[in-house]
Amino acid sequence: xENKDHIFAYKTLFYVLLVLLILTSITVGISLVDMGKLxxxxxxxxxxVKASLVLMVFMHLKFEGRVLIIxxxxxxxxxxxxxxxxxxxIGFR
Amino acid sequence: MSSHADESGKxxxxxxxxxxxxxxxGGLFVLYAVYFSRYTSDFIEGGKGLSLIFGVVNTxxxxxxxxxxxxxxxxxxxxxxxxxxxxIAGCLGCGAIFLVNKYFEWGHKIxxxxxxxxxxxxDGPDGLNMFFGLYYIITGxxxxxxxxxxxxLAVSFGFVLVGRVTAKRFALLENAGLYWHLVDLIWIFxxxxxxxxx
Numbered sequence: 668x669e670n671k672d673h674i675f676a677y678k679t680l681f682y683v684l685l686v687l688l689i690l691t692s693i694t695v696g697i698s699l700v701d702m703g704k705l706x707x708x709x710x711x712x713x714x715x716v717k718a719s720l721v722l723m724v725f726m727h728l729k730f731e732g733r734v735l736i737i738x739x740x741x742x743x744x745x746x747x748x749x750x751x752x753x754x755x756x757i758g759f760r
Numbered sequence: 761m762s763s764h765a766d767e768s769g770k771x772x773x774x775x776x777x778x779x780x781x782x783x784x785x786g787g788l789f790v791l792y793a794v795y796f797s798r799y800t801s802d803f804i805e806g807g808k809g810l811s812l813i814f815g816v817v818n819t820x821x822x823x824x825x826x827x828x829x830x831x832x833x834x835x836x837x838x839x840x841x842x843x844x845x846x847x848i849a850g851c852l853g854c855g856a857i858f859l860v861n862k863y864f865e866w867g868h869k870i871x872x873x874x875x876x877x878x879x880x881x882x883d884g885p886d887g888l889n890m891f892f893g894l895y896y897i898i899t900g901x902x903x904x905x906x907x908x909x910x911x912x913l914a915v916s917f918g919f920v921l922v923g924r925v926t927a928k929r930f931a932l933l934e935n936a937g938l939y940w941h942l943v944d945l946i947w948i949f950x951x952x953x954x955x956x957x958x
Contacts, residue, residue, distance in 0.1 A: 674837045675830065684827040691819050691951075695812070698956035710952035717948045725830040726941045735775055742779040746786045753790050757797060 673730040683724045690717050770931040771938070778942050781905075785946050788898050792953055795890045802887025806895070807957030809874070814865045815955030818858050819947065825854030826944040829913070829937040839927040841920065848917045848933075851940065855910040862903055866896075895954055902950060905943045912936040 694713040698706060723729045728739065796803045832847035873880035874892055881889040916936040919925040925933050 675834055677831055677834060680827055680830045680834065683830075684823060687823045688820065691816070691823065694952060694956065695816060698952070698958050701958055706956075706958050710956050711949075714948050714952050718945050721826060721941055721945055721948070725826050725944075726938055727833070735772065738775065738779070742782055746782060749783075749786060750790055750793070753794060754797075757794055 673727065675724060675727075680724065683720055687717055687720060767929065767931045771934060774935040774938050778938060781942055781946075785898075785901075785949075788894070788901070789949060789953065792894050792898070795887070795894065796957075799885075799887025799890060802885050803891050804957050806888050806891030807954060810895070810955050811865060811868075812955055814861055815951055818861050819951050821854045821858050821861075822944045822947050825851045825858075826941055828854065829940050833930070833934060833937055836920070836925065836927060836930045836933055844920050844933070845917065848913055848920070852910055852913060852917070855906055855913075858906060859903065862899070866899075898950060899954070902943065902946055905946070909936070909940045909943045912939055 690713055694710055697709050697713075700706075702709075722739075728736070828847045828851040832844050832851070835841075835843035835847060869875065869892075875881075876893055876896055881892055913936045916925060916933040919932055
């Protein structure tokens with residue numbers, strides 16, 4: 668798959684692209700079926716899986732050291748606080 | 761001294777910038793989510809007003825362009841200059857097609873009288889006005905990022921061409937690539953939020 672120099676083989680990258688395209692068609696397919704609130708969660712769930720693939724492989728996050736991983740996760744943590752606290756406020760108004 | 765350039769430091773700087781971009785778009789997505797919960801039916805109607813085909817085609821184009829940039833990084837690491845150049849060129853082509861699609865998509869909406877402050881939106885339901893306001897702000901800001909990303913990649917293309925970005929020193933190309941992937945990442949969330957609301 669990849670060697671010690673942190674290089675992804677073209678084949679690996681291409682497979683990731685294929686998975687991303689398949690996930691896109693799945694999310695479009697799901698959106699055509701009305702399942703109420705579940706649609707939103709499924710769409711966001713699939714988008715998160717796609718985003719993780721792009722981050723880990725295309726953006727080489729898989730190869731990065733601890734500093735980058737922790738700082739990235741902290742960003743997501745603060746994003747979660749922003750989203751969580753906003754809805755905490757909205758939900759109990 | 762140039763042989764001691766801090767490549768990993770440059771990359772760290774780019775990531776720090778990308779974090780601020782994540783929070784910027786994250787804030788807009790929160791705004792979207794709050795108004796979605798308040799005007800759910802209007803947002804669903806607004807989403808149906810957008811062309812799913814344009815959304816799907818632009819998603820595919822951006823995914824392919826991201827793959828091309830990732831391939832360019834593999835190629836530069838292996839010192840395959842020709843592949844690097846053609847991959848970046850392919851990515852720039854994808855970016856251009858994306859913008860042309862966006863032009864037609866926006867043009868069609870504007871022709872229908874759907875644009876910020878238009879009479880049709882002001883006289884219509886508040887939720888629909890909100891939906892299209894956010895649509896223009898978020899896709900507009902994203903489109904601006906596409907233009908900046910393409911410029912960044914075009915500069916990298918030139919540096920690879922003249923041999924200033926090589927297998928030993930490719931932080932510039934890597935950072936341009938990271939920026940481009942972020943633009944793709946943001947689109948991955950814009951697509952379901954605007955085009956797939958049901």
